[in-house]
Amino acid sequence: MANVLEKFSLVDQVGIVTGGGQGLGRTFCHAFAEAGADIIVAEINAKTGPHVADEIARLGRRSMFVETDVSDQASVQQMVAEALSTFGRIDFLMNNAGIVQHLPAEQVDVEDWRRVLDVNLTGVFLCCQAVGRHMLERRSGRIINIASMSGLIVNFPQCQASYNASKAAVIHLTKSLASEWASGNVRVNAIAPGYMNTAMAQPFFDDPAYGGVWIPAIPMKRPGEPEELGPVAVFLASEASSYITGATLVVDGGYTIW
């Protein structure tokens, strides 16, 4: 019987991370590479994406940046074609790219509403579909969608109806695809992070109007560090989670308990 830690290994696996150029996506790229995987950084930002791909190469893994807009079907199909022509197969996909708009619902422009849904929900679907077809053909694959605790609760004091709705939909899309693709040996799961201490979020934690409200509402009384999500992602991308599909793992310091 294999040692239990071997089940977490991603050695010789190939994975795609969308929005891998910064923030949590960059952390996920590093975590997967540290577990042994080769990484395709599918990112809309042509400056940050290549930088992270270089970092992964310096870890001794193969890596590739593909400029990708996850909300654009042609762009997603091109990215998957390039990934397959370079690496030959895709073992796991992480749908991490996401955007947020903070605005009271009565002031939200329909174009902004659509953009959030296009990136956060349709983008996840397009990547799942394009990569899922390949995985179903191989009868092997794992997909991890980055949802949010905002798909389970409504944050306060910030107003973000489009984001909350999109993340709730990602959680149910995850279950729907898990149901359809279980017989094809493709597992689909989600991670729902709480407030994470990324470079972009950090100023908000110091602001009494935001951090002053958020932190007391977290049972663990602190934001999560991005690195605390890496092992969870490796777990879902690896054989360690072989009997888990359709699940959403909540990583929020207990925020959704209260």
Ligand SMILES: NC(=O)c1ccc[n+]([C@@H]2O[C@H](COP(=O)([O-])OP(=O)(O)OC[C@H]3O[C@@H](n4cnc5c(N)ncnc54)[C@H](O)[C@@H]3O)[C@@H](O)[C@H]2O)c1
């Ligand atoms: N940071 C948090 O506290 C937190 C909490 C819960 C969930 N999340 C989710 O985690 C994910 C990453 O969040 P983050 O804080 O690192 O955000 P971020 O803004 O720092 O990074 C998002 C990345 O996605 C890329 N991106 C945006 N639109 C894209 C598109 N159309 N196609 C391809 N790439 C695109 C951006 O260029 C960027 O590199 C998001 O889905 C977010 O909703 C974040």
